[in-house]
């Protein structure tokens with residue numbers, strides 16, 4: 001076999017996966033591979049996968065079939081990266097219909113050049129899904145091309161073991177990067193013209209490096225001259241001490257946005273999920289956030305139909321979202337993930353029909369709340385960082401986000417550019433976005 005030269009990576013799932021693809025691209029570029037924009041131009045196609053939701057898995061399986069059945073792609077080599085690689089490695093490799101050639105888990109991206117070269121030399125399928133207690137990729141500069149927002153992982157893995165979640169099994173234990181190494185990367189991002197940095201971690205606010213906690217790191221990042229906006233995701237409600245909220249309120253460049261994953265509103269269900277807080281404690285955190293950070297925008301994640309969830313218990317979730325009034329919510333039906341405690345111990349006993357009914361009701365309630373929240377901005381002037389000029393439907397439309405992270409849409413005017421921050425007079429609202437016009 002000849003040596004492979006061109007690679008194409010397609011990414012599914014969360015921001016951490018986007019970031020991991022940037023790391024993998026960087027590793028491959030440094031090893032003389034050429035990255036291409038289309039799978040049809042590539043010797044090797046890699047799918048960086050997600051195992052968190054069932055539909056993400058299905059999408060990846062469909063995509064693999066699409067690639068191998070494409071007549072042009074008979075000789076293409078296919079690699080699977082990410083969470084699904086760890087979770088389904090044997091099923092993927094043993095399935096002759098899928099024709100998977102190699103697999104690399106989230107801690108094995110540095111092995112990619114070797115895995116690919118070995119495959120071309122020996123023709124043998126291989127995998128490396130070893131989980132590391134040390135790997136943070138702090139020595140790899142991701143291959144970024146966004147230009148406005150830079151993802152930056154400050155920690156990896158999770159120790160929480162929520163019973164529904166596969167992350168601790170596919171991404172391993174928590175480990176954090178050294179603060180100085182992170183600050184140096186933020187300085188390089190400023191030099192490269194990035195306006196915004198989003199700190200990433202499966203459990204980002206559990207960051208800990210020696211004596212430095214998340215609040216200490218945030219202060220250091222905020223002190224970097226030239227970084228206009230700092231965001232972070234995804235946090236756990238248990239790690240929001242008051243000093244962190246106070247720092248967020250004080251610092252102009254820390255965005256007033258908090259994602260506070262609720263998952264469920266009922267104490268028994270929360271306990272069964274191993275979320276480590278009850279409804280009253282969650283409401284207390286949300287209340288403290290609103291009191292300490294004026295104008296903060298809060299979003300959440302919710303799962304409906306967790307095993308044994310009754311109608312009355314589901315109504316507790318409605319109660320919490322009505323009480324907190326999140327700006328938006330990512331709402332999912334529970335789906336069993338292999339390896340998790342819930343999959344092993346709790347039969348998935350809430351019917352599909354009941355789950356669908358609950359999700360529809362919750363989406364309707366949240367839509368009304370989102371609209372009410374967004375309408376309250378009409379008449380105000382919001383500072384918006386432009387991250388898109390021209391949409392598929394309208395080449396003259398501009399998109400950006402407020403400090404709180406709400407998507408805004410407005411007409412183009414001369415002189416606007418990506419990465420520019422403009423003041424926008426808000427004139428309209430929908431549950432998903434704000435509409436306005438530039439006033440400066």
Ligand code: SF4
Nearest residue numbers: 158160161162165167
């Ligand atoms: S905190 Fe829970 S939901 Fe979040 S990554 Fe860890 S185990 Fe998964």
